[in-house]
Amino acid sequence: MDMVVKPTQETAYELLHRGAIALSDISSNGVRVDTEYCERAFTELTGEIEDLEDELHALPEMKEWRRVKGRKLDLGTNDQVAELLYDRMGLDPARKTGLAQKRAVDADSLMQLDVEWIPRLIRWRRLGKARDTYLSSILREAVDGYLHPLFKLHTVPTFRSSCSNPNFQNMPIRNPEIGRIIRSAIIPRPGRQILELDYSGAEVRVAACYHKDPGMIRYILDPSKDMHRDSAGDCYVLPPELVDKHIRFSGKNDFVFPEFYGSYWANVAQSLWTSSAKLEIRDGENMRDHLARQRVRVQIPRPRGDRTSWEWGTVHLDGPEPFSWHIRMVEKKFWGERFPVYARWKEDWWDGYLKRGYIDMKTGFRCSSVMGRNDCINYPVQGAAFHCLLQSAIDLNDWLLYNKLDTVIIGQIHDSLVLDVVPAELDDVLEAAVRTMGPELREKWPWIIVPMEVEADLAPVDRSWHEKKEIKLAA
DNA sequence: TACTTCGGCGCC
DNA sequence: AAAGGGCGCCGAAGTA
Numbered sequence: 474m475d476m477v478v479k480p481t482q483e484t485a486y487e488l489l490h491r492g493a494i495a496l497s498d499i500s501s502n503g504v505r506v507d508t509e510y511c512e513r514a515f516t517e518l519t520g521e522i523e524d525l526e527d528e529l530h531a532l533p534e535m536k537e538w539r540r541v542k543g544r545k546l547d548l549g550t551n552d553q554v555a556e557l558l559y560d561r562m563g564l565d566p567a568r569k570t571g572l573a574q575k576r577a578v579d580a581d582s583l584m585q586l587d588v589e590w591i592p593r594l595i596r597w598r599r600l601g602k603a604r605d606t607y608l609s610s611i612l613r614e615a616v617d618g619y620l621h622p623l624f625k626l627h628t629v630p631t632f633r634s635s636c637s638n639p640n641f642q643n644m645p646i647r648n649p650e651i652g653r654i655i656r657s658a659i660i661p662r663p664g665r666q667i668l669e670l671d672y673s674g675a676e677v678r679v680a681a682c683y684h685k686d687p688g689m690i691r692y693i694l695d696p697s698k699d700m701h702r703d704s705a706g707d708c709y710v711l712p713p714e715l716v717d718k719h720i721r722f723s724g725k726n727d728f729v730f731p732e733f734y735g736s737y738w739a740n741v742a743q744s745l746w747t748s749s750a751k752l753e754i755r756d757g758e759n760m761r762d763h764l765a766r767q768r769v770r771v772q773i774p775r776p777r778g779d780r781t782s783w784e785w786g787t788v789h790l791d792g793p794e795p796f797s798w799h800i801r802m803v804e805k806k807f808w809g810e811r812f813p814v815y816a817r818w819k820e821d822w823w824d825g826y827l828k829r830g831y832i833d834m835k836t837g838f839r840c841s842s843v844m845g846r847n848d849c850i851n852y853p854v855q856g857a858a859f860h861c862l863l864q865s866a867i868d869l870n871d872w873l874l875y876n877k878l879d880t881v882i883i884g885q886i887h888d889s890l891v892l893d894v895v896p897a898e899l900d901d902v903l904e905a906a907v908r909t910m911g912p913e914l915r916e917k918w919p920w921i922i923v924p925m926e927v928e929a930d931l932a933p934v935d936r937s938w939h940e941k942k943e944i945k946l947a948a
Numbered sequence: 949t950a951c952t953t954c955g956g957c958g959c960c
Numbered sequence: 961a962a963a964g965g966g967c968g969c970c971g972a973a974g975t976a
């Protein structure tokens with residue numbers, strides 16, 4: 474493939490070189506792991522996986538399969554799972570896969586089928602993922618009790634980093650059970666503790682440096698405002714005070730970020746609707762029931778010939794269709810009222826690329842390959858947001874070395890740094906981190922027009938990464 | 949045996 | 961007018 478991005482400015486060239494050195498220090502420092510724990514967890518998981526397998530194979534559908542085919546259904550062979558569900562059981566697939574247009578059997582599609590044993594199949598896959606991807610790779614890659622993940626700067630079109638052997642950037646955390654199993658294996662050096670420093674809302678803030686939308690900047694500057702909470706309230710027809718952390722999580726990951734990355738109402742409504750099945754509001758009422766009680770003004774499609782016209786009407790949100798019309802209205806408000814300048818910037822930015830044939834990142838890289846509309850808008854944000862973290866990694870690493878601290882950086886996850894900290898050095902490290910990642914970065918890069926805020930999570934001395942908890946930072 | 953592709957799934 | 965950005969690793973299945 475053609476070179477997509479080039480460092481066109483001296484500073485960008487410098488950033489790549491110094492970044493590569495800092496990342497190689499980080500690789501070389503290494504991540505301590507508890508391999509004995511991994512062995513135990515591996516065995517335990519295997520027991521649970523085999524029990525689930527036995528349970529599933531005892532189901533009538535599976536026994537019938539065995540009778541007809543002469544052998545057990547292989548749970549890991551998606552073609553067989555699809556044949557069972559969509560041919561033999563006559564269910565309708567929720568969607569088709571990519572080029573081959575096979576009937577999809579991913580967890581999201583399966584959950585829409587309302588088959589009693591599907592959650593057990595999904596759990597079987599999830600435990601298998603934990604064992605065969607994460608525990609296996611830790612055991613395989615550990616050398617004398619340490620991992621040395623390889624951080625690369627030359628593989629990604631946006632000039633983000635990538636990581637392999639093992640990939641330290643996708644260790645489970647969202648599923649609490651799996652997060653605990655895997656992150657319990659990541660431990661500090663004896664007598665030390667694991668510290669994680671995150672930029673909060675890095676991509677949102679860097680995007681604001683491009684589009685300068687006043688509504689977005691108000692959200693960023695005013696700590697009492699929260700765009701994810703407000704958007705979740707719009708999607709689920711709730712006042713902000715009834716948006717709890719689960720509802721907010723769905724608003725953020727099923728609506729706000731997909732909209733930023735270029736998705737649109739029909740697709741977004743689908744995942745919101747799926748999430749709504751599991752959400753509860755204040756009194757324990759199911760979100761679906763709450764939505765069904767709502768009457769909202771929406772535009773309803775009226776097919777006329779080969780075109781669709783939209784007419785105003787009032788509907789209950791009692792099914793995926795009326796809900797998608799409602800989300801279409803929420804989207805109009807999102808781009809038209811909340812963030813109109815951002816919306817305008819996207820159009821102008823895309824026009825600029827079509828005219829010139831390239832776009833320039835704030836950090837001095839030029840993207841000049843063939844890009845689609847979404848690529849064109851997302852690449853400069855994704856790249857520059859990571860470059861903030863990369864510059865911070867360089868500066869903090871230099872500071873630790875120059876001041877001869879024993880604390881080391883052991884990993885980097887796009888907008889966060891993971892450190893193995895000597896407790897006596899903790900306060901100094903925190904102070905240096907807040908300074909270099911915040912005001913000093915802005916001094917270097919005046920294009921950053923909003924504060925870059927850092928959050929810190931700390932695990933107790935001698936405890937694993939899983940036990941990290943947020944700590945307060947002096948402002 | 950070695951390699952590639954695909955679907956699936958973990959993270960930001 | 962089009963319609964979710966970026967990664968790496970797994971197992972299964974196909975190909976050389």
